[in-house]
Amino acid sequence: MQFSAKSLIMAATLSAMLALPASAGVIDERQEAMKAVGGAIKKLAAIAKGQMQFDANIVKSSAMTIKSSLETASSRFPEGSGEESGIKTRANPEIWLDEEGFAKAMKKAIAAAENMASVTKGEDFMPALGQLGGACKNCHKTFRAPEK
């Protein structure tokens, strides 16, 4: 009896030790991907604020970074990688309660990034940025938790 309890605890600890790095890896990867998204949109924001001149090449490359990083991030939200993982994350449990809504919000943002990548004229830039930023907000509003 005592032995089996002990081995149960050991098994639990072992599996926790195994599970931890796996979760940590995926959380780290999505956060890195989101940071890249954040960095790229700041470049676009600099154009919007007039700190940088409109340049279709920079716009396109930033938009493509956003698109591919969002795609990376979207595959890094497995169940169990929320706050229950014990790792610092702002992923809201709502992600797994409304998986469809989360996927839809991601799709919308990726489409907005594609749209931004196709912008070649200055006058199309601000509307595309409004759509893109709106799509980040649309997801973060519901699916990203407040700071811990």
Add this chain to the structure above:
Amino acid sequence: MKQALKFLGGTVIITIAALIYLAKPDPLPQTVIPPHQTDVKNGQVMYNAGGCISCHKPEKGNLPSGGSPLKTPIGTFYPPNITPDKSTGIGSWSDLDFINAMQRGISPAGRHYFPAFPYTSYSRMKITDLLDLKAYLMTLKPVVASSRQFDKNYLRPALGLWKQLALADNSSRSSKQQNRGAYLVNGPGHCNECHTRRNIFMITDTGKPLAGAPHIDGKGKVPSLRNLKARKRFSDAKDLNNALRFGEILGYDNFSSGGMGDVQTNMSRLPNKDTMAIAEYLMSLK
């Protein structure tokens, strides 16, 4: 012994009477309303600064006809219809009814509102701004929508005492308001409701206003709005103004979570000079 008991009994009765007296709604008189030519446009500014739509939003549509759930630690509210429908909204309210709701948390029938309706902040608003706000609400399309009752209405009478404390503390603060930014932040903007820690009586702590607080949901925290420059959150008032007006469109990713997304949307509808005043005031907080 008998004497002592009598004395004790008397004290208890007097205390209870005093408590009941203190808990009674204490509405403002008609004389607080000055003669005023209403300005609907200013009313709209107050509506957006006050974020009325964030809580009074309907399940569908963009008029403040209420009905969407508002979760709070004491239960779920379904904020009522504040469109000018005469039977289910506030269409038949007098100006004084409205002022008493916004500044004293008292309904036209004389009942206490719960502070989930942030009248503790709106009580710092100017009466003329409130009259303009009501005039603006009256221009909206009336929507027929009855509100769902809060399931703990039996608690209402007890709110009187709490309000004595919470509102008393307010008037002292309003005298310190010097500028437009401070007024918008502490009055209509009701930023303190989330960004200021509450004491054990659930009253926002005047000692450390806007210094951050635990999130009302119990998850995470609401950030401090003090020392924003020293903490490298924003480089200057213009930077913060951009964040308030444009949020994620300009890459400010921390303006969406925990309810701030709706606030930022409301802010984006204010005149630039008003968000700039808010930004300047906040950047000045040490």
